[in-house]
Amino acid sequence: MSPPADSGARARRLALGVLPWGWVLLFFVLPFALIVGVSVSTPSLSIPPYTLPAGGIDPASYARIAGEAATLAQAGADRQYLSAWGSALALAAFTTLACLLIGYPFAYHIARSRPGLRETLLMLVMLPFWTAFLLRVFAWQGLLDSSAVGVINQLLLAAGVIGNPLPMLYNRGAVAMGMVYSYLPFMVLPLYAHLVKLDVRLLEAARDLGATPWRTFTQVTLPLSARGVVAGSLLVFIPAVGEFVIPDLLGGGNVSTIGRRIWEDFGPNQDWPMAAAVAVLMLVVLSLPIMLLNRYGGEDRRL
């Protein structure tokens, strides 16, 4: 299919490449190089709030995180960065698993619906994804509100199920709920893309040959959609690690994550080198999942 590599095609390729390459190098690659540079700078009261040290690099930010790791044996030591890492990774892992368990049967049944209907159902899954993210998370604040005017508490109190309002907001459970809610479409989409291509005759053949539904699922359906499972899980896990809006709105002051640490060091604390160091570590941690995603990313992301 590819055209002959004559000099005209070569010139066209160069001309066409200027814009995309220029854009990603200037606005994506260069900024990430700056993150690395700032992460070894010294915080200061200047604008921007960092200065390059005379010796070239100042490893203080990394040293602080490493210092926390050195106190792991001590009970009660203050390890705000490490604990933020721990809770962010645990939250992202839980979100990924919950989205997979909810999203797989969801995507499967959508893919098995009749043509025409399934495109509409898929559109209905994606529709919330395009609408007012902040306001949808705020709606969960109202639903889970721990006072007597919280929506769920109002219903439970009115039904007489509970005598006092349940404390449902500003804890880990509320954050997990909001994360699963927000990331579910990212799981359903790639799963659907693989499940819809599944040849129904294979399932019929398995059934005709006497396979139980469970056996058909584990030996035919699941292996054939494995790439969708990998892609969906990575599409949820990678951004979930850095999430800070949902932990902020639904976790209040009780759920610290690494995304919130970056946000606070960047904003109120004005410690840009620390924010940059945390971001560099996040990129290092996420580089493996990102490489996996580029390899098994699925058709819907292919470029």
Add this chain to the structure above:
Amino acid sequence: MSDRASAGRRGAWTWMALCFAFLYLPILCLVVFSFTAGEITTQFAGFSLRWYAELARDDELLGATALSLGIAALAASAALVVGTATAVLLVRFARSRASGLLAGLATAPMVLPEVVVGLSLVLLVTHPWWGWMGGRGVVAMWIGHTTLALGYVAVLVASRLRELDRSLEEAALDLGCPPAKVFFVITVPVIAPTLAAAWLLAFTISMDDFVLSAMLSNPGSTTLPVLVWARLHHGLTPEINALATVIVLVVAVGVLVAHRFMLRAQRRRLGAAAGP
């Protein structure tokens, strides 16, 4: 056997209904409480349209909406140009190691945690060497939203280019039409519905973006999500529900129209492919 099949179908519909309820319950809440007469965002105290009237009078909010619409239009247009160029480069020219790298770089902002992308862009626009970008503000947000959205555009356009019937283009090329002219006179009109959909998707991504905007805005340039965030932290009234209802309505109508349009175009394409 048919008993089991119908039980399976019932189970399938129950599961889908539960999932859709989960996805739409918060939206339903926002809409219902926008019509309350009371002051509390989670309690229905009689029907009233007072919060819609309040919304129409809220100059700060309307100003932020106008700014968001402007940035979204500019970012969607830039993302359409850069994203389409990326897609054409990757689909139409021989693949190399470099093009694989470009594909990875162009799609990375879609999945990377937004705080990291935002931080990197803040460091760029506030860096002394790059002062010509004007620091934080509208231009910085435009750059950020374009960078975020161009991957979506590139993926959509690339998938359409791959399934494109190339005979028309080849005929024009054989007749001596220069390749650039072939692209604008033949390819662009054929893929126009995809380009329109890609522009709209980029537009909604920019409109709805909070994290990049919050990091890249300055006090003089507050977009709608940045303003909403500030209000979420300083107490609010059901006016915010009225705002949410309006946004949901506009997006839902837009998406439904685009969806019908795409379905019809797809059916026409498939019909044409199956025909003689």
